[in-house]
Amino acid sequence: MHDFLFAMFVSELEDAVGRENCSTHPIDKLTHSVDYFWLSRMWTDSGCRMPEADVVVSPKDAQEVSKILKIANYYKMPVTTWGGGGGTQGGPLPVCGGIVLDTKRMNRIWQINTESMYIECGTGAIYKHIENAANEKGYATMHYPSSLNCSTVGGFLAHRGIGVVSTKYGKIDDMVLQMEVVLPNGDIIETSPAPKHAAGPDLNQIFIGSEGTLGVMTKAQMRIYVQPETRRFRAFLFKNMSDAFKAGKEILQKFKPSVMRLYDEAETGSIIKKIIGVSKSGAFMNIALEGVADIVAVEERILLETFKHFGAEDLGSEYGEKWWKEKITFFYPGHALDLPWMFGTMDTIAPFDKIEKIYWAMKEAVETNFPMARFIAHFSHWYEWGAMIYDRFIVEEPPQDPLEALRLHNQIWNCGVRAALANGGVVNDHHGVGIKLGRLMKEQYGPAMQVFEVLKRGLDTNNIMNPLKLGF
Amino acid sequence: MHLSQKNRETVDACRYCWMCRHICPLGNATGQERNTARARALGLSMVLRETETLENVIGNVYECSLCGACTKECLTGWNPVAMMLEVRCQAALEGVLPDNIRKLLNNIGKTGSIYAAQTLAPQLVKEIESLPPSADTLLFLGQHALYKNPNGAIAAIRLLKKAGVNFTVHKDEPDSGFALHFLAGAAEETRKAMQNCAKRLNDFKTVIAYEPDDAKLFLREYKEWNIAHTAEVKTWTTFLADLLDSGTLKPKKSDKTYTFQDPAALARDLDETQAARKILSACGVIREVLLHGKDTVLAGHAVMTEYLPETMTLVAENRWNDAVNTDADVLITASSAEYAALKNTQPKTIELLSLEEVLLRCCST
Ligand SMILES: Cc1cc2nc3c(=O)[nH]c(=O)nc-3n(C[C@H](O)[C@H](O)[C@H](O)COP(=O)(O)OP(=O)(O)OC[C@H]3O[C@@H](n4cnc5c(N)ncnc54)[C@H](O)[C@@H]3O)c2cc1C
Ligand code: SF4
Ligand code: SF4
Numbered sequence: 104m105h106d107f108l109f110a111m112f113v114s115e116l117e118d119a120v121g122r123e124n125c126s127t128h129p130i131d132k133l134t135h136s137v138d139y140f141w142l143s144r145m146w147t148d149s150g151c152r153m154p155e156a157d158v159v160v161s162p163k164d165a166q167e168v169s170k171i172l173k174i175a176n177y178y179k180m181p182v183t184t185w186g187g188g189g190g191t192q193g194g195p196l197p198v199c200g201g202i203v204l205d206t207k208r209m210n211r212i213w214q215i216n217t218e219s220m221y222i223e224c225g226t227g228a229i230y231k232h233i234e235n236a237a238n239e240k241g242y243a244t245m246h247y248p249s250s251l252n253c254s255t256v257g258g259f260l261a262h263r264g265i266g267v268v269s270t271k272y273g274k275i276d277d278m279v280l281q282m283e284v285v286l287p288n289g290d291i292i293e294t295s296p297a298p299k300h301a302a303g304p305d306l307n308q309i310f311i312g313s314e315g316t317l318g319v320m321t322k323a324q325m326r327i328y329v330q331p332e333t334r335r336f337r338a339f340l341f342k343n344m345s346d347a348f349k350a351g352k353e354i355l356q357k358f359k360p361s362v363m364r365l366y367d368e369a370e371t372g373s374i375i376k377k378i379i380g381v382s383k384s385g386a387f388m389n390i391a392l393e394g395v396a397d398i399v400a401v402e403e404r405i406l407l408e409t410f411k412h413f414g415a416e417d418l419g420s421e422y423g424e425k426w427w428k429e430k431i432t433f434f435y436p437g438h439a440l441d442l443p444w445m446f447g448t449m450d451t452i453a454p455f456d457k458i459e460k461i462y463w464a465m466k467e468a469v470e471t472n473f474p475m476a477r478f479i480a481h482f483s484h485w486y487e488w489g490a491m492i493y494d495r496f497i498v499e500e501p502p503q504d505p506l507e508a509l510r511l512h513n514q515i516w517n518c519g520v521r522a523a524l525a526n527g528g529v530v531n532d533h534h535g536v537g538i539k540l541g542r543l544m545k546e547q548y549g550p551a552m553q554v555f556e557v558l559k560r561g562l563d564t565n566n567i568m569n570p571l572k573l574g575f
Numbered sequence: 576m577h578l579s580q581k582n583r584e585t586v587d588a589c590r591y592c593w594m595c596r597h598i599c600p601l602g603n604a605t606g607q608e609r610n611t612a613r614a615r616a617l618g619l620s621m622v623l624r625e626t627e628t629l630e631n632v633i634g635n636v637y638e639c640s641l642c643g644a645c646t647k648e649c650l651t652g653w654n655p656v657a658m659m660l661e662v663r664c665q666a667a668l669e670g671v672l673p674d675n676i677r678k679l680l681n682n683i684g685k686t687g688s689i690y691a692a693q694t695l696a697p698q699l700v701k702e703i704e705s706l707p708p709s710a711d712t713l714l715f716l717g718q719h720a721l722y723k724n725p726n727g728a729i730a731a732i733r734l735l736k737k738a739g740v741n742f743t744v745h746k747d748e749p750d751s752g753f754a755l756h757f758l759a760g761a762a763e764e765t766r767k768a769m770q771n772c773a774k775r776l777n778d779f780k781t782v783i784a785y786e787p788d789d790a791k792l793f794l795r796e797y798k799e800w801n802i803a804h805t806a807e808v809k810t811w812t813t814f815l816a817d818l819l820d821s822g823t824l825k826p827k828k829s830d831k832t833y834t835f836q837d838p839a840a841l842a843r844d845l846d847e848t849q850a851a852r853k854i855l856s857a858c859g860v861i862r863e864v865l866l867h868g869k870d871t872v873l874a875g876h877a878v879m880t881e882y883l884p885e886t887m888t889l890v891a892e893n894r895w896n897d898a899v900n901t902d903a904d905v906l907i908t909a910s911s912a913e914y915a916a917l918k919n920t921q922p923k924t925i926e927l928l929s930l931e932e933v934l935l936r937c938c939s940t
Contacts, residue, residue, distance in 0.1 A: 123885070128631075128634075129627065129631040129632075130609050130614070130618050130631060130632055130634070130635045131607070131608070131609055133617065133618060133621060133627065134608045134609045134611075134614040134617055134618070135608055137591070137617060139591070139593065144591045147590075147617070147620070147621065147624075148620075150624040150625070150626055151626070152621075152626055159608075161606055161607065185608065187593065187596065188593070188608060189593045205606070205607075205608055207602075207606035207607070207608065208605075208606035209606075210603075210606060227606065229596070229597045229603075231597040232597060232603075235865055235866070236900075238865065239865050239900055250593065252593070252594050252595065252596065252597040252598075253593035253594060253596045253597065254593075431594070431650070432650050432651075434594060435592065435594055435649065435650045435651040436588035436589070436591075436592050436651055436653065437588070437651035437652075438651060439592075441591070442591075
């Protein structure tokens with residue numbers, strides 16, 4: 104774009120959001136060019152620059168978002184929505200330049216509705232802040248991902264995020280009642296006043312998981328819960344993963360624990376040993392039960408009986424409590440996986456009849472094709488019908504050359520995800536797709552992908568919304 | 576850019592870490608991604624890799640209040656505050672300071688005060704002149720109270736008089752070095768200002784530091800920098816709490832509810848959170864704001880207000896939201912700078928008082 108035209112474009116954006124909320128300063132462009140995606144980190148660590156936006160805007164509400172999208176359509180400029188930048192898939196990276204629309208000024212808490220048990224907030228609110236607001240009134244959001252401190256309501260919705268007590272309380276897509284969304288053409292809409300209706304398809308679920316490609320979610324009603332009277336932990340050591348799976352499935356037919364985390368032998372022997380201090384070999388499983396104390400007491404008795412039947416060694420409550428206390432310590436520099444290592448989380452989900460097979464298939468595919476890679480996993484979100492795998496590969500000495508590193512990184516991802524797909528898994532469980540996995544979407548969906556494509560073309564006629572993400 | 580090994584490691588740790596962003600008062604108030612420890616470190620890491628210039632990131636470094644919330648939050652012990660201070664010093668040495676910062680440093684060079692103020696409010700002068708010219712105890716008011724919040728200074732003097740404390744105040748009080756330290760880190764000028772101030776403190780047995788930022792300097796930085804002073808330094812809050820303990824001040828308890836704005840310098844740097852609470856619980860009922868004590872959130876800043884006034888207004892407004900959520904009758908401050916910032920943004924539904932104002936009220940009824 105010619106300098107003159109660019110100046111005209113920016114002045115229109117300034118008019119929409121105020122000059123102080125519209126920036127072309129290098130620091131704003133730089134900080135919106137690196138998210139939690141390993142490739143963006145590796146690239147900048149190597150002294151290269153990632154693609155940057157031409158301008159960064161921070162609207163305060165849906166009306167300002169609407170104005171921005173109308174301007175973007177007029178100038179045919181890409182718009183990439185940025186929440187906390189804590190995503191791992193390159194979702195908020197402005198890979199085609201244009202506008203970065205940062206949502207964090209849309210952080211107002213509109214109401215804490217204790218009658219209907221939800222908080223209505225701007226989607227730019229950091230989840231920890233809405234948790235604080237709930238806690239102030241004696242409630243809790245029960246969405247406790249490790250990125251509670253850093254990611255936004257909108258970001259979690261856009262990537263279908265999940266927290267550690269999901270087995271009892273659900274995933275983010277179970278926690279939303281109503282949303283306000285700005286469509287790519289700038290129209291502001293509201294989804295149905297209540298979920299679980301029969302008034303046609305669920306509009307919420309069209310935008311949840313859409314990663315900024317179908318519009319900008321600007322307001323959401325997120326569920327809150329009463330604080331549990333008690334939360335009790337119990338850790339177990341299984342001889343092998345198969346027994347642990349059977350035990351996990353059986354317990355879920357009886358009741359729902361809040362935390363359910365099973366670590367494979369490799370992760371038990373590494374991370375769990377280092378941070379929690381369990382030195383025995385086997386598969387470590389941590390369970391939390393919570394709610395009304397009397398009910399929890401009964402659940403605990405059933406848990407002990409059931410797990411005993413599958414040969415689990417009861418490690419008591421101490422390890423679980425330690426894990427709860429340390430659950431986010433794993434993510435601080437010094438404990439978290441970090442450069443110069445190469446690593447990635449290939450989370451996937453499947454019914455019980457496939458999940459174990461997928462685990463072994465992914466492990467074998469990654470370890471045989473890439474002998475330099477280690478493969479570790481845990482299973483942290485369970486349903487009555489199946490579970491997710493949080494599996495990671497780690498390469499301790501990746502190529503120094505950034506292009507070579509990028510190539511190897513993508514090869515490992517292709518290999519691991521294809522092994523999951525071939526055995527009945529999905530591209531991703533809760534981190535989303537972004538630019539990292541877009542190419543694999545068509546492989547999972549086949550002709551079903553056209554449903555998404557038609558929606559995309561119909562809503563975003565100029566293809567300005569977050570181009571090159573989610574396989575669009 | 577030169578940076579010590581320790582601070583280089585901090586840059587590398589923080590640049591891709593998101594864990595403390597929720598706590599940054601600047602980030603929360605402005606909603607700007609650049610106002611996070613990770614963004615500041617990312618900018619600096621690109622300077623170290625020579626793909627960005629210090630000129631382009633230095634403004635962002637000065638958007639940090641050095642409040643230490645990120646450092647406190649960091650479970651693995653990284654310290655962005657130390658990193659920012661060293662970068663500020665380097666920027667001064669390399670001559671790449673932003674214009675607004677250079678202007679403040681020039682003010683100090685020319686007048687001894689960032690506020691370029693040389694005259695005190697007449698009412699404050701009168702109050703100071705009513706005190707004995709010499710005493711064992713010095714009330715060190717600090718630059719902000721002297722020039723920007725004379726009413727606070729007057730209330731403090733009146734309270735000590737009421738308690739019968741034998742003390743004095745310098746009309747020509749030296750600069751503690753706080754502003755220089757904040758703006759230029761461990762520069763030679765900062766050391767000189769501190770040494771000059773330390774000499775004056777040595778004339779007293781006890782020094783009461785009214786402003787927590789000055790107290791922090793006297794009790795921590797002066798020691799770390801081997802700037803000796805013989806006076807016993809007490810924070811304003813501890814001194815007042817001692818007056819209650821000794822029965823010198825006897826406040827009457829009311830049914831008012833108070834929430835307390837912990838100054839970061841007291842709560843985090845000096846580990847002092849109880850003195851003010853002791854005073855307030857003698858005057859009424861405390862209703863804590865969710866993030867209090869060591870988790871406190873900045874509400875105002877003596878130096879930043881001078882160069883980022885609009886941003887600091889947002890910071891104060893943000894903190895008011897927390898205070899209002901407590902449903903307390905009054906928000907109480909123990910920092911002159913925070914009092915001023917909060918006064919300018921006060922909502923109608925809640926009162927604002929300094930600790931000395933509460934005590935003056937409760938001790939007179
Ligand atoms: C330390 C750490 C631990 C993590 N642990 C977990 C975990 O336990 N569970 C989990 O689920 N994830 C986890 N993540 C990943 C990350 O927190 C999630 O992917 C989260 O959903 C990203 O939200 P964000 O606000 O950071 O979004 P961003 O990274 O800024 O954006 C993510 C995507 O959402 C889109 N988007 C953002 N806001 C909106 C909006 N309002 N409307 C439309 N589109 C929008 C963006 O365009 C982008 O495509 C972790 C990340 C980190 C850094
Ligand atoms: S201070 Fe700690 S938590 Fe904050 S960015 Fe740095 S490493 Fe992360
Ligand atoms: S010291 Fe305070 S203002 Fe600076 S980055 Fe840390 S939390 Fe933010």
